Amino acid sequence: xxxxxxxxxxxxxxxxxxxxxxxxxxxxxxxxxxxxxxxxxxxxxxxxxxxxxxxxxxxxxxxxxxxxxxxxxxxxxxxxxxxxxxxxxxxxxxxxxxxxxxxxxxxxxxxxxxxxxxxxxxxxxxxxxxxxxxxxxxxxxxxxxxxxxxxxxxxxxxxxxxxxxxxxxxxxxxxxxxxxxxxxxxxxxxxxxxxxxxxxxxxxxxxxxxxxxxxxxxxxxxxxxxxxxxxxxxxxxxxxxxxxxxxxxxxxxxxxxxxxxxxxxxxxxxxxxxxxxxxxxxx
Numbered sequence: 001x002x003x004x005x006x007x008x009x010x011x012x013x014x015x016x017x018x019x020x021x022x023x024x025x026x027x028x029x030x031x032x033x034x035x036x037x038x039x040x041x042x043x044x045x046x047x048x049x050x051x052x053x054x055x056x057x058x059x060x061x062x063x064x065x066x067x068x069x070x071x072x073x074x075x076x077x078x079x080x081x082x083x084x085x086x087x088x089x090x091x092x093x094x095x096x097x098x099x100x101x102x103x104x105x106x107x108x109x110x111x112x113x114x115x116x117x118x119x120x121x122x123x124x125x126x127x128x129x130x131x132x133x134x135x136x137x138x139x140x141x142x143x144x145x146x147x148x149x150x151x152x153x154x155x156x157x158x159x160x161x162x163x164x165x166x167x168x169x170x171x172x173x174x175x176x177x178x179x180x181x182x183x184x185x186x187x188x189x190x191x192x193x194x195x196x197x198x199x200x201x202x203x204x205x206x207x208x209x210x211x212x213x214x215x216x217x218x219x220x221x222x223x224x225x226x227x228x229x230x231x232x233x234x235x236x237x238x239x240x241x242x243x244x245x246x247x248x249x250x251x252x253x254x255x256x257x258x259x260x261x262x263x264x265x266x267x268x269x270x271x272x273x274x275x276x277x278x279x280x281x282x283x
Contacts, residue, residue: 122211125225
């Protein structure tokens with residue numbers, strides 16, 4: 001009898017009943033797509049390196065959920081793919097890099113990216129498993145530094161701060177190993193991908209490591225670094241790690257809410273309490 005009624009109902013009725021059966025089956029199977037879209041939430045995909053960036057993003061997830069925003073964190077372990085993924089539309093934003101790196105990478109790869117929030121600074125450190133003082137570095141010691149232009153220049157500035165080398169004046173982050181004018185210990189500088197530096201630490205005399213990779217490797221910038229970058233005025237420093245977006249999206253109200261959450265008083269307190277000086281608020 002049910003079959004007769006279904007046939008006589010016509011194609012539209014049969015389609016509607018069939019769709020209802022599919023929906024009931026999905027509910028019965030415990031479909032994970034509930035949800036937030038059905039509840040009117042907006043999904044924002046943000047690329048980040050694991051520590052501290054992804055941890056900070058996890059912290060603001062509940063804050064954004066109250067605003068109807070589902071934050072999806074996509075983790076990367078290198079400094080190249082997050083900007084390419086952002087430019088290609090695979091992400092709505094990323095949070096892993098400081099301003100000079102963003103500007104240099106965007107120029108070199110012809111990407112139209114900008115930033116909408118300055119969040120924090122991670123002081124770069126010189127680490128060693130062989131000495132506890134820079135004076136104890138041997139003649140001809142091997143020191144590894146990042147190989148990307150801005151972080152290489154930053155690492156060389158740190159070596160100069162430590163009194164290990166002297167650079168041509170006025171170059172700032174654009175300095176390269178070719179700009180070393182004095183090297184009293186005859187240091188051998190090896191340039192390696194930033195993510196590799198914690199892994200090679202036992203094979204070299206010392207390494208200059210970005211704060212995020214140091215933290216991820218279990219190093220504590222305070223007190224493990226034998227020299228720590230002197231970060232002056234974090235609120236105006238160009239070394240602030242930022243929330244980057246495509247330039248055309250910089251005024252997007254949803255992304256602006258993410259920026260507001262990242263620069264909230266709650267995040268400031270989180271950074272200070274969790275990282276104890278290894279990550280400094282830049283807002």
